[in-house]
Amino acid sequence: MTELASSKMYVTFWGTRGSIPTPGTSTEKYGGNTPCICITHNETVIILDAGTGIRNLGLEMVESDQKPKQLHLFLSHTHWDHIQGLPFFLPAYSEGTHIAIYGSSKKGNFLAGILQRQMDMNYFPVEMTAFKADITINEISDRAIQIGDVKVDWQEQIRHTGGSVRYKLTVGDKKVVYATDIELDSIFTGKPGKNDKVLAKEYETFIKDADLLIADGQYTGEEYPSKANWGHSSIPVVSEIAYKQNIKQLAVFHHDPLHSDNMLDQLSAAYGAKYHSMTPPMEIFWAREGLTLAI
Amino acid sequence: MMLSHESVFTDFTTANAAHLDIFCPGQSSYTHVLDGEIVSIGRSEECTLEIPLSNVSYEHAQIARKKEEYIIEDLNSTNGTFVNNVRVSRCILHNHDHIRIGAATIEFIQNRTRSKA
Ligand SMILES: [Zn+2]
Ligand SMILES: [Zn+2]
Numbered sequence: 211m212t213e214l215a216s217s218k219m220y221v222t223f224w225g226t227r228g229s230i231p232t233p234g235t236s237t238e239k240y241g242g243n244t245p246c247i248c249i250t251h252n253e254t255v256i257i258l259d260a261g262t263g264i265r266n267l268g269l270e271m272v273e274s275d276q277k278p279k280q281l282h283l284f285l286s287h288t289h290w291d292h293i294q295g296l297p298f299f300l301p302a303y304s305e306g307t308h309i310a311i312y313g314s315s316k317k318g319n320f321l322a323g324i325l326q327r328q329m330d331m332n333y334f335p336v337e338m339t340a341f342k343a344d345i346t347i348n349e350i351s352d353r354a355i356q357i358g359d360v361k362v363d364w365q366e367q368i369r370h371t372g373g374s375v376r377y378k379l380t381v382g383d384k385k386v387v388y389a390t391d392i393e394l395d396s397i398f399t400g401k402p403g404k405n406d407k408v409l410a411k412e413y414e415t416f417i418k419d420a421d422l423l424i425a426d427g428q429y430t431g432e433e434y435p436s437k438a439n440w441g442h443s444s445i446p447v448v449s450e451i452a453y454k455q456n457i458k459q460l461a462v463f464h465h466d467p468l469h470s471d472n473m474l475d476q477l478s479a480a481y482g483a484k485y486h487s488m489t490p491p492m493e494i495f496w497a498r499e500g501l502t503l504a505i
Numbered sequence: 506m507m508l509s510h511e512s513v514f515t516d517f518t519t520a521n522a523a524h525l526d527i528f529c530p531g532q533s534s535y536t537h538v539l540d541g542e543i544v545s546i547g548r549s550e551e552c553t554l555e556i557p558l559s560n561v562s563y564e565h566a567q568i569a570r571k572k573e574e575y576i577i578e579d580l581n582s583t584n585g586t587f588v589n590n591v592r593v594s595r596c597i598l599h600n601h602d603h604i605r606i607g608a609a610t611i612e613f614i615q616n617r618t619r620s621k622a
Contacts, residue, residue: 220594221520222595238599239599332554447527482590485589491589493592495590495591499594499597500574500576500598501588501591501593501595501596502593502594502595503591503592503594504579
């Protein structure tokens with residue numbers, strides 16, 4: 211491993227809420243912005259999703275002394291909560307910045323068209339042509355994408371309406387997996403359907419031994435039955451799968467808009483105590499805005 | 506009587522008063538008021554909060570204010586800085602966050618007040 215490759219990945223949560231932004235005093239600790247995560251490794255900057263959290267990331271980037279010039283944005287899918295911040299991402303309006311956007315090619319509509327239509331004048335005052343940055347939109351097709359020292363693997367997730375993509379970032383022996391907007395309960399619980407065993411195996415192989423798994427855990431076990439087929443996972447199911455696959459740290463993500471800070475604190479306390487006391491232990495926590503981990 | 510716009514909007518200001526409650530083995534607990542100055546934490550005598558414990562780095566972490574927020578940053582310490590049991594590189598602090606550095610714990614307390622300027 212080169213010395214560059216041995217340095218750490220820094221993972222910062224800019225938006226952790228699912229579905230819709232939830233401003234207000236009861237959500238200020240875990241945050242109300244929708245999904246956006248920034249992962250840096252030396253000069254390499256990779257952004258996962260462009261929910262409303264990307265607005266604050268953009269503000270920090272333009273205020274920084276060392277403005278990053280080359281950004282890579284990977285979209286899990288194009289549901290609103292994962293792209294709605296893009297028109298407010300200041301570096302996109304800055305000449306001299308390069309932004310490479312990546313997403314699934316299985317949309318039926320081309321990714322570029324979907325992003326452009328979000329900025330149609332009926333929805334937003336300026337069109338995407340106002341972006342002064344050099345933007346390329348890439349529908350991923352190669353198995354893995356190499357960006358600097360970071361290898362990005364991806365896999366389609368079909369158990370979410372319209373589908374989504376999970377990503378794995380690897381540097382040396384460190385792995386970070388981002389797998390949101392997937393209904394694991396429909397794959398892993400109940401009577402397995404024809405396809406479920408294949409999907410389960412794919413998921414397990416993809417996440418296995420990750421140093422950090424950022425995973426959809428929108429519902430409690432009690433809530434899930436009334437939300438079945440809504441495309442999201444329950445916390446007991448995702449945490450059990452993660453534990454079996456030897457995940458070191460599990461960041462529960464895509465918090466339900468109805469879940470207050472108090473409720474997420476209580477869940478953190480219960481699940482944290484449970485998995486910390488197991489042998490070997492797994493660290494589990496609820497992702498919150500403004501938190502940076504070194505992996 | 507209608508209140509003037511001046512008295513409604515400018516006589517009062519919103520402020521964030523914050524302090525740390527420090528619990529360090531071998532010391533009696535004490536409070537450090539955050540006034541905007543950077544607070545350094547570590548084993549060094551030079552640090553604002555000196556924590557003379559063996560598993561604490563010389564310059565372990567620091568807390569700085571950015572706009573209205575207090576942010577803790579780990580300074581590449583050997584044994585890590587934990588916020589609510591999560592090992593962090595950097596973290597925006599919220600009321601009643603528990604910071605753990607070696608065997609010491611520090612509670613962050615923030616009071617948002619709106620008072621007469
Ligand atoms: Zn979503
Ligand atoms: Zn979705």
